[in-house]
Amino acid sequence: MQLDIVVGFFLLGALAQLVRSDLRLPTGLYQSCVIFLLLAIGLKGGAALSTYSAATLVPQSLAVLAFGALLPLLAFPVLHWIGKWSRLDAAATAAHYGSVSVATYAVAVALLNSHGIEYEAYFPLFVALLEVPAIVVGILLARQSAKDAGTGKLFHELTCNQGVLLLLGGIVIGAWAGERTASVMPFFGQLFHGVLALFLLEMGRVAAARLRDVKGQGAFLLSFGIFMPLMGGVAGGVLGSLLGLSAGGVFLLAVLGSSASYIAVPAAMAVALPQANASVSITLSLAITFPFNVLVAIPVYLAFIQHWS
Amino acid sequence: MHKSQLYFGASVGLLVMFVGWTLTLAGIVAGALMAVGLLVLLANVGYWFASRSRRRIRVDIARQERQPGRSQRRKY
Numbered sequence: 001m002q003l004d005i006v007v008g009f010f011l012l013g014a015l016a017q018l019v020r021s022d023l024r025l026p027t028g029l030y031q032s033c034v035i036f037l038l039l040a041i042g043l044k045g046g047a048a049l050s051t052y053s054a055a056t057l058v059p060q061s062l063a064v065l066a067f068g069a070l071l072p073l074l075a076f077p078v079l080h081w082i083g084k085w086s087r088l089d090a091a092a093t094a095a096h097y098g099s100v101s102v103a104t105y106a107v108a109v110a111l112l113n114s115h116g117i118e119y120e121a122y123f124p125l126f127v128a129l130l131e132v133p134a135i136v137v138g139i140l141l142a143r144q145s146a147k148d149a150g151t152g153k154l155f156h157e158l159t160c161n162q163g164v165l166l167l168l169g170g171i172v173i174g175a176w177a178g179e180r181t182a183s184v185m186p187f188f189g190q191l192f193h194g195v196l197a198l199f200l201l202e203m204g205r206v207a208a209a210r211l212r213d214v215k216g217q218g219a220f221l222l223s224f225g226i227f228m229p230l231m232g233g234v235a236g237g238v239l240g241s242l243l244g245l246s247a248g249g250v251f252l253l254a255v256l257g258s259s260a261s262y263i264a265v266p267a268a269m270a271v272a273l274p275q276a277n278a279s280v281s282i283t284l285s286l287a288i289t290f291p292f293n294v295l296v297a298i299p300v301y302l303a304f305i306q307h308w309s
Numbered sequence: 310m311h312k313s314q315l316y317f318g319a320s321v322g323l324l325v326m327f328v329g330w331t332l333t334l335a336g337i338v339a340g341a342l343m344a345v346g347l348l349v350l351l352a353n354v355g356y357w358f359a360s361r362s363r364r365r366i367r368v369d370i371a372r373q374e375r376q377p378g379r380s381q382r383r384k385y
Contacts (some may be wrong), residue, residue, distance in 0.1 A: 082317045218310055219356035223318035223349055226325060296341045303337045 004111045007294055009197040011020025013204025013292070025202035033199040034263075035166060037106050040188040042170015049171065052122055060243050064126045064253075065092050067239050068133035071257065072098035074235070075227040075228055076141050083220050091142035091274035092269045096135025096285045097228050099261035100127055102163060103169075104293050106196050108255040111302055113193075117289065118247025128167040130256055132159075135268045142273050153271050163264040164166060203290070210287035221280070225288025229297055232257035237301070247309040254301050258293050261286035310360040315353055322350025 025033075046101040049057075072094035079090035105127055111118055159165075174181050214221055236257025240250035262285040266278055326346030332339035 078317070084311050084312045084313065218314070219318050219349075219353040220310070220314040223314070223321045224353050226345060226349055227317075230325065230328075242361045292345065296345055300332065300337070300339050300342055301337070304332065306339050307335070 002108065004114055006107060006110055006193060006200050010200040010204040010207075010291070010294055013201040013206075014208040015204075017205045017208035023201075025198065025205075025206065030199070030202050033195050033202075034115055034162070036188070036191075036195045037173060037199060038102060038166035039170045041102065041106065041109070041124045041127065043174040043181055043184070043188055045122055045127075046171035046176075047178060048121030049125065049175040050178050052120075054128020055123060057122065057125070061125065062130055063239060064129050065133050067236065067253075067257065068098050068130040069137050070098075071232055071235070072134050072137045072141065074231060075224075078224060078227070083224065088142050088273060088276045089280065091138050092273050092278070093281040093284060094141060095134045095138025095269060096262070096281045097232065097260045097289075098130075100256045101129045101259035101285070101290060101293075102127060102167070102263075103137045103199065104255060104259035104290060104298070105132045105252070106147045107200070107294050108252055108298055110125045110193055110196055111298060112251065115302070115306075117248045117251070117305075118246055119178050119252055120127075120245055123249070123252050124167060124171055126253070126256065128164055128171065131161075131164050131167075131261070131264050134261075135212070135265060135272070138265075138269065139272050142276070149237055161264050161267055200294075207287050207291050210283045213283040214287050221284055222288060225284050226292055229258040229260070229289050229293055231240055233297060235300060247305045251301055251305045254305075255293070255298060258289075258297050258301070260289045262286045262290065289300075310356050315357045318353030318356075322346050322348075322353060325349060329352055 013023070053208075072091075075094035075097040079085045079093055080087060083090070085093070105123075109123075111120075204309050233254040234257075237250055237254035239257075240253035245253065262271075262282055266282055269276055269281070270278060323346065326343050329339040329342030329344075329346055332342065
């Protein structure tokens with residue numbers, strides 16, 4: 001099992017928080033890293049998009065959308081009936097697990113690149129697509145109509161949040177520019193690993209800061225935060241195989257199924273389900289699932305894919 | 310902690326350990342997965358016993374407060 005070098009920065013950030021160091025990435029720099037990563041992923045995917053036909057992309061995109069809607073339906077019964085959570089909290093948290101984490105995806109892409117494993121270059125499209133259906137399903141599970149939450153505001157949050165906007169924007173620019181993206185690629189391509197390392201340094205610190213909340217919430221949080229990414233990962237891997245993706249593609253879809261959102265969905269849930277306990281959802285996805293994915297699940301998925309293929 | 314949560318957590322822990330063990334047998338290094346499974350299992354069992362002992366303490370306190378002699382002694 002091999003960990004990518006960027007994971008070392010994640011561990012360093014976590015260690016800095018645990019020893020109460022004053023290490024902290026300036027907010028502006030952290031924001032810049034987020035913007036850079038989203039645009040870099042989007043541009044690369046967009047540039048590759050023009051080489052694929054709609055006949056390939058449309059059925060796969062529909063399958064991925066259905067996958068995004070299915071994951072919260074898997075998470076909700078566990079949280080509501082086994083965890084005895086309220087319907088509202090269970091639905092809001094389930095939505096987090098149906099959506100994806102771009103940072104987890106970036107770590108997976110970095111690992112594939114360092115191992116020289118090929119994958120379908122249009123994957124950023126799937127990342128953007130997977131942001132939305134889980135939020136809709138989460139709201140429906142909470143049985144709170146979008147009208148109550150303010151349809152306009154919710155739609156705005158769904159489509160215009162930073163993550164979706166930059167990712168889709170990058171894809172559109174990349175698809176439009178095609179080979180001309182080569183002029184910006186020295187910046188967005190070669191600096192990708194370095195910026196990801198900086199981003200993960202801060203993420204490690206933030207995740208470790210939330211560990212205290214995990215202790216207070218009990219063991220169920222830990223169990224669910226480990227169970228759900230594995231179920232999502234298996235489901236994603238199976239779907240990737242059924243769609244006939246390459247080994248790298250199957251791996252990436254497993255990682256996307258495994259990841260949980262902690263940026264886009266919390267923002268949307270704050271609008272749609274403001275009464276839900278946001279702290280518990282973010283703690284779960286950020287302090288348990290994200291480190292588990294980066295440190296354990298992603299290397300195991302990769303080893304499995306390499307062994308399988 | 311609810312019993313259903315304990316059963317779920319213990320099942321997840323055992324399942325993850327089993328998957329990690331199976332993958333290791335198949336030649337895929339998954340020791341970390343086994344370790345995580347063990348951690349989940351131990352955390353659930355630990356929380357269960359901790360919550361049971363807390364509940365027992367609460368019951369004892371309530372019983373003591375119901376006994377008039379003891380409450381008199383506490384009052385004066």
